[in-house]
Amino acid sequence: MGILMDDDIHAPTVASGPTSGGTAPRDLSKLSMIELMTEKDRIEAELSALSSVLGSHGVNMNSSLTTFDGYPRDDIDIAQVRTTRVRIIHLRNDHKEVMTNIEKGLHAHFASMQNAQTTTSTPNGTSVPSTTQLPSDTSVADAGRPFAKVNSVVPGSPADQAGLKAGDTIRSFGNVHWMNHERLSKVAEVVQQNEGRPLSVKVVRKDESGSGTTMELDLLLTPRRDWGGRGLLGCHLVPL
Known part of the structure; x- marks a missing residue:
């Protein structure tokens, strides 16, 4: 007698593209750095909470949801685990996109600072190299705040x-x-x-x-x- 079961019990049931919790996706490139950092913190807090949900079931993103002989496990809430995994996949994509925009904004900020400090104006209106030019290896990480x-x-x-x-x-x-x-x-x-x-x-x-x-x-x-x-x-x- 054949076994009736979900052939791919691990697969998400919805697409894993960027999401914003059911609302229309925002154009992250138009957000300020403060708004991007707020969004980053929000996503990380939700990811942490969802990881705790999986942990409460004793599973992670890669744990099998079937027994050794192919039956769905009866010791966990499979529906909740699958829903949680899907949300984590979405949030990871969101986090990656937010971080990309944060890094773009920071690079642009430090580039403008370096350009502003590269030259200074003399009294007669000419420009000369500034002695306060930022070193070429100035990195976003070095300019960051304690975490x-x-x-x-x-x-x-x-x-x-x-x-x-x-x-x-x-x-x-x-x-x-x-x-x-x-x-x-x-x-x-x-x-x-x-x-x-x-x-x-x-x-x-x-x-x-x-x-x-x-x-x-x-x-x-x-x-x-x-x-x-x-x-x-x-x-x-x-x-x-």
Whole structure:
């Protein structure tokens, strides 16, 4: 007797193109940077919530929804899992489009700043090269804002040996910065992928004298397991 079942129980039931939660798609290129950042934060918050929904079922985006012999699993709400997966696919597409527009806007902003500082006018109206021209390797990440704070550092850990201190804020962690950290999930990925290899970590630290001034530091942090404690870093980061 044949088995009656959905031949492709994993497949989304609707197209996976960009969506805006059922409303008409907006022209992201016309949004301001503040609006784009607000949209980015909204999408990341919803993605985090939806990931928790999948986690509550004990599945992820790639978990099988059938038993070993091909029957639909009866230990999970398959309809909810499939709906959640479809929404996550849509939001990932939305997030990619938002990030593309944010990066375009930032590159345009810094390009205009560099052009403005490249030349200065002399009293007779001629232009001469400016000594304050931005370096050619100025990057969007370096010009970004802190996205995470160090809550604690375990003595003797890789983070401690690198010079990281509780209270430091992180501006970049390897190639992860304020535009792409996705609620620190990308930091975890970079750490896992670079075990035993030094990562550049740019931090902002407040002056301990209480003067209110800050300093920027470039640290080298090497994730490793053999330091005697839990995890690869030995520190706890929280998103800002």
